[in-house]
Amino acid sequence: MKNILYILLTLTIFTACGNVENEIKQKRDSIMTLHDQLMERGEIIVRNKLKLDTLQNNLSIFAGSMPGLDTAATKQELQVISRRLQMADNEMSDWMAAFDPVQEGKSDQEKKKYLDAEQEKLYRLNSMFDTALSQSNDYLQKFKKK
Amino acid sequence: MKYTYWMAAAGLFLAACSSNDNERKLPIYGERTAVKTTVDGKEKTDTLYQTIPSFRFADQDGDTTTNQTFEGKVYVADFFFTSCPSICPIMSRNMKTLYDTFKDNDQVRFLSHSIDPRHDSVPALKEYAQKLGVNDRRWLFVTGPKEVIYPLAEKNYLVAVNEDGKAPGGFVHQGYFVLVDKKKRIRGAYDGTDKTQVQKLGEDIGLLLSEKE
Numbered sequence: 001m002k003n004i005l006y007i008l009l010t011l012t013i014f015t016a017c018g019n020v021e022n023e024i025k026q027k028r029d030s031i032m033t034l035h036d037q038l039m040e041r042g043e044i045i046v047r048n049k050l051k052l053d054t055l056q057n058n059l060s061i062f063a064g065s066m067p068g069l070d071t072a073a074t075k076q077e078l079q080v081i082s083r084r085l086q087m088a089d090n091e092m093s094d095w096m097a098a099f100d101p102v103q104e105g106k107s108d109q110e111k112k113k114y115l116d117a118e119q120e121k122l123y124r125l126n127s128m129f130d131t132a133l134s135q136s137n138d139y140l141q142k143f144k145k146k
Numbered sequence: 147m148k149y150t151y152w153m154a155a156a157g158l159f160l161a162a163c164s165s166n167d168n169e170r171k172l173p174i175y176g177e178r179t180a181v182k183t184t185v186d187g188k189e190k191t192d193t194l195y196q197t198i199p200s201f202r203f204a205d206q207d208g209d210t211t212t213n214q215t216f217e218g219k220v221y222v223a224d225f226f227f228t229s230c231p232s233i234c235p236i237m238s239r240n241m242k243t244l245y246d247t248f249k250d251n252d253q254v255r256f257l258s259h260s261i262d263p264r265h266d267s268v269p270a271l272k273e274y275a276q277k278l279g280v281n282d283r284r285w286l287f288v289t290g291p292k293e294v295i296y297p298l299a300e301k302n303y304l305v306a307v308n309e310d311g312k313a314p315g316g317f318v319h320q321g322y323f324v325l326v327d328k329k330k331r332i333r334g335a336y337d338g339t340d341k342t343q344v345q346k347l348g349e350d351i352g353l354l355l356s357e358k359e
């Protein structure tokens with residue numbers, strides 16, 4: 001009877017460990033997927049920033065076809081949007097450099113806590129990307145029509 | 147008699163296949179322009195293919211790497227960053243296999259562009275190269291402004307991917323290895339995370355090396 005209890009206890013411990021390991025793996029995979037999606041959008045961030053910076057230096061070309069265009073104010077707006085793109089890009093770059101997916105020597109609970117926090121950071125970054133991209137796309141669209 | 151017949155047929159089939167492989171030419175990707183020239187009074191039409199434009203980056207030794215560095219060489223280019231937690235370690239391992247395979251061939255080079263210049267400084271690139279076991283200049287790891295590297299990737303190196311009918315953009319961090327010939331023309335793009343594709347790239351490097359000028 002005692003032996004059966006020991007076997008059951010051992011099995012329970014093994015199953016619980018397996019579950020935590022699985023949970024950590026799933027969390028890590030989901031972070032990687034999010035990271036890869038952000039990297040893909042990072043290409044658009046760089047592309048849009050390049051366009052906005054080019055636009056800033058060539059506003060006089062549009063002045064002819066856009067009566068009432070306040071080049072000084074537009075330049076300032078372009079700089080703000082460009083800086084926002086740069087900030088989002090820098091944040092992503094800093095996250096990548098600091099992220100440690102292995103967490104050597106840490107307990108499973110510590111690993112899980114760390115990955116949860118990192119996932120939250122990526123969600124915040126994702127929102128930052130959304131705002132920066134949507135603002136820059138809207139602004140570029142205005143000039144595309146001309 | 148029947149056995150001899152089958153052996154002869156198999157032999158002919160193999161000979162045909164190997165001869166096809168010898169004649170197999172890799173496609174040339176990118177834009178092309180027809181140019182008319184007159185040679186000895188006769189009009190001739192040549193095709194000008196898209197080539198990798200001039201570039202200038204800092205490499206892992208703190209030296210300057212330019213397109214001249216690859217003059218007369220067949221090279222494989224990719225895009226990575228040292229802290230990449232997902233596909234880059236697999237890509238680097240696969241590229242290292244190719245680097246080792248062609249270690250005795252001075253005509254083959256490798257060029258990895260970092261897409262994280264904020265953190266991939268020259269010392270960081272050097273450390274990455276050394277960890278991989280790259281101690282010579284056959285494989286260069288370079289860094290430069292994103293505003294230069296991304297357009298170079300999208301408009302030049304990754305044209306072969308665009309031609310595969312996929313929507314443009316989003317390929318820089320997808321692990322492609324791009325094969326460039328001695329005339330700086332794009333001859334193929336391979337999934338750098340897939341061992342079978344990397345093996346195919348190795349075979350294609352061999353084809354390029356034996357290609358007549």
